[in-house]
Amino acid sequence: xxxxxxxxxxxxxxxxxxxxxxxxxxxSLSTYGVGVGWIRQPPGKALExxxxxxxxxDNRYSPSLKRRLTITKDISKNEVxxxxxxxxxxxxATYYCxxxxxxxxDYWGQGTLVTVSS
Amino acid sequence: EIVMTQSPxxxxxxxxxxxxxxCRASQSVSSNLAxxxxxxxxxxxxxxxxxxxxxxxxxxxxxxxxxxxxxTLTISSLQSEDFAVYYCQHYTDWLWTFGQGxxxxxx
Numbered sequence: 001x002x003x004x005x006x007x008x009x010x011x012x013x014x015x016x017x018x019x020x021x022x023x024x025x026x027x028s029l030s031t032y033g034v035g036v037g038w039i040r041q042p043p044g045k046a047l048e049x050x051x052x053x054x055x056x057x058d059n060r061y062s063p064s065l066k067r068r069l070t071i072t073k074d075i076s077k078n079e080v081x082x083x084x085x086x087x088x089x090x091x092x093a094t095y096y097c098x099x100x101x102x103x104x105x106d107y108w109g110q111g112t113l114v115t116v117s118s
Numbered sequence: 119e120i121v122m123t124q125s126p127x128x129x130x131x132x133x134x135x136x137x138x139x140x141c142r143a144s145q146s147v148s149s150n151l152a153x154x155x156x157x158x159x160x161x162x163x164x165x166x167x168x169x170x171x172x173x174x175x176x177x178x179x180x181x182x183x184x185x186x187x188x189x190t191l192t193i194s195s196l197q198s199e200d201f202a203v204y205y206c207q208h209y210t211d212w213l214w215t216f217g218q219g220x221x222x223x224x225x
Contacts, residue, residue, distance in 0.1 A: 031196055047162065047205055049214035060212035063119055103209065105172055106164035
């Protein structure tokens with residue numbers, strides 16, 4: 001059974017750095033072709049893809065957020081960590097992690113709401 | 119960067135009627151196009167991938183068509199559980215791009 005779960009702070013202050021962890025089970029991030037991605041959704045707004053990291057450490061970022069994002073993985077812990085610097089109120093959103101493997105995969109975490117406010 | 123544009127923003131439909139949702143890509147995405155359904159408080163659910171292939175356990179009333187830059191999601195006979203927001207998504211190995219969504223609500 002494949003599961004993913006996001007964790008991290010629910011509230012961050014403007015200019016702070018956000019660190020989110022995706023803890024997963026049921027698959028290995030050392031398997032060829034497997035990746036874990038992050039997507040966010042501001043309240044009442046559309047989905048926005050952020051980043052993905054693959055089994056071979058290849059990582060890709062949203063062009064518009066690339067300078068603020070870092071994605072890493074810890075195979076031993078089955079974790080993927082996303083950091084986003086210089087948080088602003090516009091970054092308030094539900095952040096999801098998802099399995100990236102094949103087009104027909106559909107595995108998402110439950111999402112975690114992060115509010116940016118002083 | 120490819121931009122996905124969905125129309126209409128809101129579609130009001132009566133139960134049992136057909137709903138047709140559109141998605142346009144700013145440049146060709148071949149058939150690398152998916153459709154998701156999202157209900158309040160839930161993660162998105164994959165409906166269609168490869169532009170026209172239904173995902174596992176998706177009812178046959180959902181169908182996708184198109185290629186290149188023009189895509190359509192059709193719900194043949196809307197059920198009460200189908201009222202939700204629908205997103206199209208272009209995907210490659212390293213970049214996903216979502217449309218802004220179409221909300222299907224009850225007429």
